[in-house]
Amino acid sequence: MRGSQMCFVRTAGCSVGCPSCDTDYRRQEFATDEQIATRVDQRTPREARERWVWITGGEPTDHDLAPLIAALRARHFSIALATSGHRPIATAVDWLSVSPHDPAKWVQTSGQEMKIVPGLNGFSIQDFRSAHPDEETDFRYRYVQPLSIGKQEDPASLRTCLEFVKANPNWSLSRQDHHYWNVA
Ligand code: SF4
Incomplete structure (x- = not known):
């Protein structure tokens, strides 16, 4: 999974409504589930060891994802x-x-990974963990990720993340590398 090539599908719209949302919706078009799956199929090398698609948003669960996932599964995607x-x-x-x-x-x-971004929407990791102790959640990997503003990490958020992972060794540091690499 780590380092695997992914084809990104970014669904339009988001009902979460973060005040500092930086998702770029300038490029958008309508496509059916079959059209999306066909395009993903065409853009993913057949010789890839594993064929992965990463569905993101916006908030993907604002849409009924079952038909798209079925169309991708039919093309042998993870x-x-x-x-x-x-x-x-x-x-x-x-x-x-x-x-x-x-x-x-x-x-x-529950899920494979969770990511907490201190400072996002006034997010306090201490408040979050008081409300949701680790024992009440089920994730294989737990990350804290510094808030990115443009192509810079917010210094206060980065400091919080570094102090947090030092004190909580079952959590790891993550970065929003796609902001710096212009890949998504
Ligand atoms: S969840 Fe993401 S896409 Fe939705 S409003 Fe918040 S930052 Fe924007």
């Missing part, structure tokens, strides 16, 4: 899904990445 976790995930995927953006709305408390 499915990764990124969500803010404010809806339970109904359709099984191979990698579920949950990044709570509004702790008050957060319901999806």
Whole structure:
């Protein structure tokens, strides 16, 4: 999974409504589930050891994902899904990445990985962990990720992350590298 080539599908729209949302919606078009799956299929090398697609948003669960996932499965793709976790995930995927953006709305408390971004929407990791101790969630990997502003990491958020991982060795540091690499 780590370092695997991924084809990204970014669904339009988001019901979470973060005040500092930086998702770029200038490039968008309508496509059916079959059209999306066909395009992903054409853009992913056949000789790839594993064929992965990463569905993100916006908030992908604002849409009924079952038909798209079925169309991708029919083309032998493994499915990764990124969500803010404010809806339970109904359709099984191979990698579920949950990044709570509004702790008050957060319901999806299991998956392969969770990412917390201190400072996002006033997010306090201490408040979050008091409300949701590790024992009440089920994630294989737990990350803290410094808030990115443009192509810079917010110094206060980075400091919080570094202090947090030092004090909590079952959590790891992560970065929003796609912001720096211009890949998504
Ligand atoms: S969850 Fe993501 S896409 Fe949705 S409003 Fe927040 S930052 Fe924007």
